[in-house]
Amino acid sequence: MRKFIVRRVAYLILTYWAFITILFLIFRVTPGDPTTLYIPEGMSQAERQATLERYGLTDPLYVQYVDYLRMLLSGDLGTSYRYNAPVWDVLTTKFWNTIFLMAGAMTIAYTFGIAFGAYIGWLRGTAKEKYGMVLALIARSSPEFWIGIVLLSIFVFQLGWFPWGGIREIGAEAPASFFDRYVNWGFVYHLVLPVLTGAIYYMAQPILLMRSSMISVLNTDYIEIKKAEGLSNYTILYKHAARNSILPMVTVVALVAGLSVGGSLVIETVFSWPGMGREMVESVHHNDYPMAQGAFFLMGSVVIFMNFIADIAYAFLDPRVRYE
Amino acid sequence: MSTNQSTITTATESARNSVATAYSKSRSILEGERLAQFGVIVLAVFIFAGLFAPFIVPHDPGKINHGEDGDVLRLAEPTAEHPFGTTHLGRDVMSQVMMGAQVSLIVGLTAAAIATVVGTSVALVAGYYGGKIDNILMRLVDIAYGLPFLPFVIALVFIFGSSLYNIILVISLLMWRSSARVIRSEVLTQKERPYVQSARAAGASDFRIMFRHILPNVLPLVVLYLTFGVAWAVIYEASIAFLGFGDPDMYSWGTILYEAYINGAIRYAWWWVIPPGVSIMLFVMSVFFIGRSLEKVTNPDLRHN
Amino acid sequence: MLEISDLEVRYDTEHGEVHAVNGLSVDLAENETLGLVGESGCGKTTTAKSLIRLLESNCTIAGGSVELDGRDLTDLSLKELKREVRWSEISMIPQNAMNGFDPVYTVGEQIVEVVQAHESDTSKGEARERARELFEKLGIDGDRIDDYPHQFSGGMAQRAMVALALALDPKVILADEPTTALDVVIQDRLLDVIQDLQDEMDVAMLLITHDMSVVSERCDNIAVMYGGRIVEYADAETIIKSPRHPYTLGLRNSFPDITEDSQDLISIPGAPPTLVDPDEMCQFAPRCPFAEEECWEVAPEPVEYGDGHRVECHRADEVEYLRSEAEKHETWTELESTETDDELTETEVKND
Numbered sequence: 001m002r003k004f005i006v007r008r009v010a011y012l013i014l015t016y017w018a019f020i021t022i023l024f025l026i027f028r029v030t031p032g033d034p035t036t037l038y039i040p041e042g043m044s045q046a047e048r049q050a051t052l053e054r055y056g057l058t059d060p061l062y063v064q065y066v067d068y069l070r071m072l073l074s075g076d077l078g079t080s081y082r083y084n085a086p087v088w089d090v091l092t093t094k095f096w097n098t099i100f101l102m103a104g105a106m107t108i109a110y111t112f113g114i115a116f117g118a119y120i121g122w123l124r125g126t127a128k129e130k131y132g133m134v135l136a137l138i139a140r141s142s143p144e145f146w147i148g149i150v151l152l153s154i155f156v157f158q159l160g161w162f163p164w165g166g167i168r169e170i171g172a173e174a175p176a177s178f179f180d181r182y183v184n185w186g187f188v189y190h191l192v193l194p195v196l197t198g199a200i201y202y203m204a205q206p207i208l209l210m211r212s213s214m215i216s217v218l219n220t221d222y223i224e225i226k227k228a229e230g231l232s233n234y235t236i237l238y239k240h241a242a243r244n245s246i247l248p249m250v251t252v253v254a255l256v257a258g259l260s261v262g263g264s265l266v267i268e269t270v271f272s273w274p275g276m277g278r279e280m281v282e283s284v285h286h287n288d289y290p291m292a293q294g295a296f297f298l299m300g301s302v303v304i305f306m307n308f309i310a311d312i313a314y315a316f317l318d319p320r321v322r323y324e
Numbered sequence: 325m326s327t328n329q330s331t332i333t334t335a336t337e338s339a340r341n342s343v344a345t346a347y348s349k350s351r352s353i354l355e356g357e358r359l360a361q362f363g364v365i366v367l368a369v370f371i372f373a374g375l376f377a378p379f380i381v382p383h384d385p386g387k388i389n390h391g392e393d394g395d396v397l398r399l400a401e402p403t404a405e406h407p408f409g410t411t412h413l414g415r416d417v418m419s420q421v422m423m424g425a426q427v428s429l430i431v432g433l434t435a436a437a438i439a440t441v442v443g444t445s446v447a448l449v450a451g452y453y454g455g456k457i458d459n460i461l462m463r464l465v466d467i468a469y470g471l472p473f474l475p476f477v478i479a480l481v482f483i484f485g486s487s488l489y490n491i492i493l494v495i496s497l498l499m500w501r502s503s504a505r506v507i508r509s510e511v512l513t514q515k516e517r518p519y520v521q522s523a524r525a526a527g528a529s530d531f532r533i534m535f536r537h538i539l540p541n542v543l544p545l546v547v548l549y550l551t552f553g554v555a556w557a558v559i560y561e562a563s564i565a566f567l568g569f570g571d572p573d574m575y576s577w578g579t580i581l582y583e584a585y586i587n588g589a590i591r592y593a594w595w596w597v598i599p600p601g602v603s604i605m606l607f608v609m610s611v612f613f614i615g616r617s618l619e620k621v622t623n624p625d626l627r628h629n
Numbered sequence: 630m631l632e633i634s635d636l637e638v639r640y641d642t643e644h645g646e647v648h649a650v651n652g653l654s655v656d657l658a659e660n661e662t663l664g665l666v667g668e669s670g671c672g673k674t675t676t677a678k679s680l681i682r683l684l685e686s687n688c689t690i691a692g693g694s695v696e697l698d699g700r701d702l703t704d705l706s707l708k709e710l711k712r713e714v715r716w717s718e719i720s721m722i723p724q725n726a727m728n729g730f731d732p733v734y735t736v737g738e739q740i741v742e743v744v745q746a747h748e749s750d751t752s753k754g755e756a757r758e759r760a761r762e763l764f765e766k767l768g769i770d771g772d773r774i775d776d777y778p779h780q781f782s783g784g785m786a787q788r789a790m791v792a793l794a795l796a797l798d799p800k801v802i803l804a805d806e807p808t809t810a811l812d813v814v815i816q817d818r819l820l821d822v823i824q825d826l827q828d829e830m831d832v833a834m835l836l837i838t839h840d841m842s843v844v845s846e847r848c849d850n851i852a853v854m855y856g857g858r859i860v861e862y863a864d865a866e867t868i869i870k871s872p873r874h875p876y877t878l879g880l881r882n883s884f885p886d887i888t889e890d891s892q893d894l895i896s897i898p899g900a901p902p903t904l905v906d907p908d909e910m911c912q913f914a915p916r917c918p919f920a921e922e923e924c925w926e927v928a929p930e931p932v933e934y935g936d937g938h939r940v941e942c943h944r945a946d947e948v949e950y951l952r953s954e955a956e957k958h959e960t961w962t963e964l965e966s967t968e969t970d971d972e973l974t975e976t977e978v979k980n981d
Contacts (some may be wrong), residue, residue: 011463011466014463014466014467014468015466015470018467018469018470019467019470019471022467022471026476026480026483027479028477053349116575127365133616134359135614137609137612138605138609138610140608141555141604141605141606141608141609141612142604142605143562143563143578143604143608144558144563144599145562145563145566145578145581145585146581146604146605148600149581149590149597149601150583152590153590153591153594153597155536157590157591212619217707220728221723221724221725221728221729222728222729222731222732224683224723224729225723225729225730225793226731227683227715227720228683228715228716228720228721229716229720229742229743229746230357230680230710230711230712230714230715230716230717230746230747231711231714231742231743231746232711232746235742235746239742240731241729243732243733244731244732247337247733255469258472259472259473261472262472262473262474262475262476263474265474265475265478265563265567266474266563266566266567269566269567270585277474277475280475280478281478281567284478284479284482284569285568292479295475296472296475296476296479299472299475300470300471300472300475300900302472302473303469303470303471307466307469307470317733
C-alpha cells in the first residue's frame with residue numbers, strides 16, 4: 001500500500017509539473033508576438049517596455065520559465081490588469097463560490113444518481129428501467145447551458161420563483177467574513193437554480209454507470225453464491241452488489257468532480273455566478289492574461305488533485321488494487 | 325511452418341469473423357430497439373439538413389429581412405414565411421439552425437474521428453508493448469486528464485483564433501484520452517489470446533499484429549468510442565460557441581444561443597432559443613441512443629433479458 | 630434422505646417454453662456421492678439449482694417434488710427456503726471458486742457472514758474460530774481466513790470454497806463442475822480432501838460434471854442425464870462396466886481412460902436437443918445410431934434391471950448387440966451421413 005501511494009505521489013508530481021509547463025507554454029509561446037498578450041492596448045512605447053520588463057518578458061524563455069516556477073511555488077499568480085490587484089486576492093472568493101456551486105451540484109447528482117442507478121440496475125429488463133434510462137440519456141444529451149436556459153425560463157421568467165442570477169441581492173455588499181458570506185438564506189436562494197442545473201447534467205453519468213456496473217455484478221458467481229447462502233435481498237443488494245458496483249464509481253466521482261470545475265464556466269456564465277469559471281471567460285474576453293492564467297492554474301490544480309484522490313480512494317476500496 | 329501459417333490464417337479469419345458477427349449483432353440489436361431507430365431517423369434528418377443546408381435554406385441566414393412595410397423584421401414571431409421567427413437583427417432563425425446542423429456534423433465527425441484514431445493508436449502501442457512504453461504513454465494520458473477541458477480549449481481557441489478548424493483540433497487534442505485509456509485495457513486482454521501468440525510465432529511484425537490482428541478484435545469498442553466521441557464533440561463545440569468563442573463566420577447552434585442569450589431573448593423570444601437548444605439535444609440524444617445499442621454488442625452483460 | 634420425483638423445470642423464452650428438466654426422479658442417500666453426468670445443456674445445473682430454487686426470473690418449477698427428510702422443498706415459501714434450507718441444509722460449490730467469493734471481503738468475513746445469518750446466537754469470535762478449524766481441516770493455514778480471495782491460488786480458493794460450503798454443517802453439497810478450472814493433480818488432491826471430510830461430517834454430495842473419469846472414481850452412484858431426464862441410473866461400477874443406454878455407451882466412448890479396451894475417442898455426433906416444447910419421443914433418438922420407429926413416437930419408460938439399475942431405452946434389452954456395435958467407430962460415424970449439412974460441419978470440426 002505504501003509503495004502504491006509513493007508511486008502515485010510521484011505520478012502526481014510529474015503530472016503537476018507537466019501541467020504547469022503546459023500552462024507556461026500556452027500563455028508565453030503563442031504564435032506571433034507573445035508580448036502583445038500581456039500589454040493592454042493604448043500604451044506608449046516606453047510604458048510598454050517598462051511593463052515588459054516588470055513582468056520579465058524581455059528575458060530569455062528559460063529564465064522566464066524559472067521565474068515563473070518560482071512565482072507559482074511562492075503562491076504568486078501575478079497582478080490582474082482589469083482589477084489592478086493581485087490575481088490571488090481576486091480569485092480566493094471566486095474560488096470558493098465555484099467550489100460551493102459545484103460541490104452542491106455534484107453531491108446531489110451522485111447521491112441521487114447512484115441510488116437511482118442501483119435501483120434501475122436491480123430492475124433490469126423492466127419497463128421502469130427503460131424509462132429511467134431514457135430520462136438519464138435526455139439529461140446527458142443536454143449541455144449545461146441548455147438545462148440552465150430551460151430552468152431560467154421556467155422558474156425565473158415564467159414562475160418568478162428564483163432570482164435570474166448572481167450570488168446575492170443586486171447592490172448588496174459582500175459580507176466580509178467567510179461564514180457570513182455562505183451561511184445565509186439569500187445565498188442558498190441564489191444557489192438553487194445553478195446547483196440544480198449542474199445536478200441534472202452530472203446525474204446522468206452515475207445513473208448509467210451504476211446501472212451497468214450493477215448489472216455486471218448481479219451476473220457474477222458470487223452474487224449467486226450469496227443467494228444460495230440464504231442471505232436476505234437487502235444484504236445482497238447493499239452489502240455485496242452495490243458495494244462492488246460502486247467501486248468503479250469512486251474513481252468517476254473524483255474524476256468528474258475535477259472535470260466539473262471546467263463545466264462551471266458554462267453554468268456560471270448562464271447564471272452570472274461570480275466564480276472562477278466565469279472569471280476565466282471574462283478575463284479571456286478582456287485580455288486579462290494573468291487572471292486567465294491564474295484561474296486556469298487553480299482549476300487544473302483541482303482536477304489533478306481530484307484525479308489523485310480517485311486513484312488513492314480506489315485502492316482503499318478494492319483490495320485487488322492494493323496488493324498489486 | 326505450414327501449420328503456423330494456417331494458424332495465422334485462422335487467426336485473421338477469426339478476427340474478420342468477429343467483426344462480421346459484431347456487425348450482424350449490431351444490426352439485429354438495432355432492429356429490436358425503438359430508441360436506436362428513433363436515433364437513426366433523427367440523425368438522418370440532421371445529416372440531410374447538414375449536407376444540403378446551403379441549397380435548401382429558406383433565406384440567407386445572414387440577410388436582414390424586412391416586413392411588408394419595409395421595416396426590419398426584428399424579433400418577429402414564427403410565421404409561414406419565417407417558421408422559427410427572426411432574430412433581433414431580423415435574421416431568419418430557421419435558416420441559421422439548418423446551417424448549424426452542418427457545423428455540428430463537421431465538428432462531431434472530424435473531432436471524434438481524430439480523437440479515436442489517436443486514442444486507438446496510443447492504446448494499441450501502450451497495451452501491446454507494455455512496460456516502459458506503456459508507462460510513458462499512460463502518464464501522457466494522466467497529464468491530458470489533468471487539463472480542465474473547457475478552460476484549456478478556450479485558452480487555446482482564443483490564442484490560435486476561433487476558426488472551426490482550430491476548434492476541431494483543440495477538442496481532439498484532449499478527447500483522445502478517454503478512448504486511449506479504455507481501449508488499452510481491452511488490448512491488454514487481447515494480447516494474451518492465443519491468436520496473438522501464434523501470429524508472433526509465425527514471425528508477423530509488431531505493426532502487423534497490432535493493426536491486423538488485435539485491432540479488428542477491439543474494433544467494436546473503437547466504434548463505440550467513436551460514436552460517443554461525436555456526441556461529446558458536439559456538446560463541447562456548442563459550449564465553446566455559447567461562451568462566445570465560436571467561429572464568427574459559421575452559424576453554430578451554440579453561437580445562435582449565445583446571441584439569443586446576450587440579447588436577453590430567453591425572456592421574450594422563445595422561438596429564437598428553443599430551436600437551436602432542442603436541435604443540440606435531439607442530435608446528441610440520437611447519437612447516444614445509437615451508442616447505447618452498440619454498447620450492448622460490446623458488453624453482453626447489458627443484454628440481459 | 631433427498632428424494633426428487635418427477636421434477637419439471639421450465640424456462641419461458643421468446644422461442645417457446647423450454648423444458649429444461651422434464652420429469653426427473655432420483656434419490657440421494659446420506660453421505661452418498663451421486664454423480665450427475667451429461668453434456669452441457671442437458672439440464673444438470675438447472676436441476677441442482679432448482680433444489681434450492683436458485684432460478685432466473687423466467688424459470689419456474691412446473692411440477693414434481695423435492696423432499697428433504699420428508700419435507701417438500703417445493704412447497705416452502707422463498708422466505709422459509711432462505712432461512713431453513715439454503716446453505717444450512719443444502720450448500721454449493723461453484724465451478725470457479727475464485728469467482729464464488731465477493732472480492733472485496735476476506736474469506737473469513739464471508740464465512741462469518743453466512744454463519745451469523747443463520748445462527749443468530751453464534752458470536753463473531755465463535756464463527757471465526759469455526760472458519761479457522763475448517764480451513765485447517767482442509768489443509769489451509771488457519772490465519773489465512775483474513776486473506777482476500779484474490780490472494781489464494783486456484784486450488785486454495787477451491788478449498789476455501791469447500792470450507793464455506795461446510796460452514797453450517799449441511800446435509801447436501803451441490804458441486805457444479807468443482808474441479809474443471811484446476812489441473813489434474815490439484816483436482817485429485819482436492820477431491821480426496823472433500824471425500825475425507827464428507828465421511829467425517831456426514832455430508833452427501835451431488836457432483837455435477839461432464840467428465841466421466843471424475844465420476845467413475847469418486848461416486849457411489851451415477852445418474853446419466855439427457856434432455857432433462859435421467860436416462861440411466863446405477864452404481865458407478867455398473868455404469869462404467871455394463872451400461873445399457875446408447876447415450877451412456879457413447880459418452881463412455883469419448884473418455885478413453887475409463888475402459889481399457891477401447892482405444893480411440895469417438896464423440897457422439899450432433900448436439901443436445903433445445904427442449905423447446907419437446908415432442909413425445911425419445912429425446913436421444915435424433916442422435917442415436919440404434920433409433921427405431923418406436924423411438925421417434927413413444928418416450929421410453931424407465932425399466933429396472935436389478936440392483937437399482939434403471940434405464941430409459943426401448944432397446945435396452947438388446948444390450949449385447951448395442952455394446953458390441955457401440956464400440957465400432959462406424960456405428961457413430963455412419964450416422965453423420967444422415968445428418969443435415971449443418972451438423973455435419975460441426976462433427977467434422979470435432980473429429981479433427
